[in-house]
Amino acid sequence: MRFFLITILLSISSVCGAHQWPALRGDASATSSIRYTGDEVLPEWHYSYKGNRRYETGMIVWASPALAVVAGKPMAFIGGYDQTMHALDLVAKEARWRKLTNGEIKSAPVVGTLDGLDVVVWGSSDRTVYAVAAYNGRQLWTRELIEASNTLGEAHLSSPFIHGDVLYITAFVYDKSLPRNKQKGVLYCLSLRTGTVIWTEQVSSGFLSSPVGFENGGRLYIAVCARRGLLSCYDVSESAPKLAWTFQMPHEVLGSPAVASDTSEPLLFLGSKFGNIIAINALTGKEVWQRMAGNWIDNTACVGKIDGQPVVFVGSHDYHVYAYDARSGELIWTRALGGEVFSVPSFFEVNGQPFIVVACLDNHLYCMDGRTGTILNAYYTGQPVWDKIAKGESVWGSASVFASGQNSVAVYGAFNAKVYSLPLFGSCSLQAMARSVKSLWVTLLMVFLIFTFLVLPLVLLPLRKSV
Numbered sequence: 001m002r003f004f005l006i007t008i009l010l011s012i013s014s015v016c017g018a019h020q021w022p023a024l025r026g027d028a029s030a031t032s033s034i035r036y037t038g039d040e041v042l043p044e045w046h047y048s049y050k051g052n053r054r055y056e057t058g059m060i061v062w063a064s065p066a067l068a069v070v071a072g073k074p075m076a077f078i079g080g081y082d083q084t085m086h087a088l089d090l091v092a093k094e095a096r097w098r099k100l101t102n103g104e105i106k107s108a109p110v111v112g113t114l115d116g117l118d119v120v121v122w123g124s125s126d127r128t129v130y131a132v133a134a135y136n137g138r139q140l141w142t143r144e145l146i147e148a149s150n151t152l153g154e155a156h157l158s159s160p161f162i163h164g165d166v167l168y169i170t171a172f173v174y175d176k177s178l179p180r181n182k183q184k185g186v187l188y189c190l191s192l193r194t195g196t197v198i199w200t201e202q203v204s205s206g207f208l209s210s211p212v213g214f215e216n217g218g219r220l221y222i223a224v225c226a227r228r229g230l231l232s233c234y235d236v237s238e239s240a241p242k243l244a245w246t247f248q249m250p251h252e253v254l255g256s257p258a259v260a261s262d263t264s265e266p267l268l269f270l271g272s273k274f275g276n277i278i279a280i281n282a283l284t285g286k287e288v289w290q291r292m293a294g295n296w297i298d299n300t301a302c303v304g305k306i307d308g309q310p311v312v313f314v315g316s317h318d319y320h321v322y323a324y325d326a327r328s329g330e331l332i333w334t335r336a337l338g339g340e341v342f343s344v345p346s347f348f349e350v351n352g353q354p355f356i357v358v359a360c361l362d363n364h365l366y367c368m369d370g371r372t373g374t375i376l377n378a379y380y381t382g383q384p385v386w387d388k389i390a391k392g393e394s395v396w397g398s399a400s401v402f403a404s405g406q407n408s409v410a411v412y413g414a415f416n417a418k419v420y421s422l423p424l425f426g427s428c429s430l431q432a433m434a435r436s437v438k439s440l441w442v443t444l445l446m447v448f449l450i451f452t453f454l455v456l457p458l459v460l461l462p463l464r465k466s467v
Helices: 002-016 437-465
Strands: 033-035 045-047 066-070 071-080 083-089 093-102 110-114 115-122 126-134 139-144 152-157 162-163 166-175 184-190 198-206 211-216 219-224 228-233 240-250 258-260 269-270 276-281 287-292 302-306 309-316 320-325 329-336 346-350 354-361 364-367 375-380 399-404 409-413 419-423
Touching: 033 066, 033 320, 033 346, 066 110, 066 115, 066 228, 066 399, 071 115, 071 409, 071 419, 083 115, 083 419, 110 346, 115 166, 162 211, 211 258, 228 269, 258 302, 258 309, 269 309, 276 309, 302 346, 346 399, 364 409
Parallel strands: 033 399
Antiparallel strands: 045 419, 066 071, 071 083, 083 093, 110 115, 115 126, 126 139, 152 166, 162 166, 166 184, 184 198, 211 219, 219 228, 228 240, 258 269, 269 276, 276 287, 302 309, 309 320, 320 329, 346 354, 354 364, 364 375, 399 409, 409 419
16 A cells, blocks of 8 residues: 555656756756746745754855755755755645765755656765655665775765766765875766666866766767866767866866856856856867956856846855856946855746845845846845854855745755745745945944944043043
8 A cells, every 4th residue: 555655656746747956056057946836835934953963164054955846846855964865845844754874965966857757866975876756755776986995084976967867976085095096086977777887987186066067969068177177078978978178277166167058159157266257168168258256256156047148147255246248258247245155146037037046154145136236135044053154165055946936935055054945025034134245344334433432532531530
């Protein structure tokens, strides 16, 4: 009877699960949003689980969430430092299932389809890739990519990329035993059906970004960047990968590439800790344009469309969000927020109006007008679980958006160990005054004036009388 019910549920999932999340940030352009056209209202929800966990400073609390419509229900899948993958039903406001691994989950999961079944896949720091049924968490397979040894350090597995019945993922593990010679960043190609390793390709001797895939001329390409800034693009259309081109970034790279594939020539965008955002011809590896921010860019850019034209959005540690014309690199607008912009902007549309959502290190989430950068709403997401945030030590999680008209919500794993589902246009308990660099300077000026003309005279007055 139980097997019969599970079969029915999985059949429903295969029919209704029309929207998947096959790549880091949803797709190659990293829009980080998905449409929901159902009748269910997406309510505000603050999800927490084992809130007394201990965290390591500078590590992620939550990775970015993956979103999907499973059996007609909008769901979010998110993991983090608690070593657990959580499947959250955003309408019922409950965790549908949880899966414990043996290591931290530092990268976002992805959602694909196999024989009509929605499948969630992710990598864990236990060097293992997991694949489960999205609806009920039934395990399909696991695959340990790197053999365990007593000299291995911490593993870094990226977000996967699913294309058809194949998935790509990168992994790096530092081995303290030099004779083992395992300081390798490797791109893996696995069967989505069984988890069998089809081929491997060493890309670098260090950390690697998540793989990003795009198609051109009937061929599939995978772009992946090493932490030291070496961007490599592989043609993976045949039985073995073939290196198409490489591009050396001017500085260390923490994020992954984003691709605009529907331009006259496909363009790839990548930022670095040098503070630049570079547009590269995705077929030749040649630089098209380059622009500078005022401080480092340590996450992925996002490519959206405004009035049919591709626009690149990127956040910087100079407190600003930038919007550039994807083809020319012309600055469309820039907007200062209340803290370092560490997250990937999420792009979505409501009735033809573009919006973006970004998170900052001032513990706020911002909803902004995509055309002008005007701040529409701000949400306070609580104090971090540690005393001091160490900038630049980790690529922290970003928000993802269910675009559902006035019912749209942002799903975000905050530093205070909670996952929030926040209405972007309706009433929300976390709505706060929008903060900016200008407001911070006004506050400092007020403090200076109070100290100079009130506090200081009160301190000096008794001294004058005693003289």
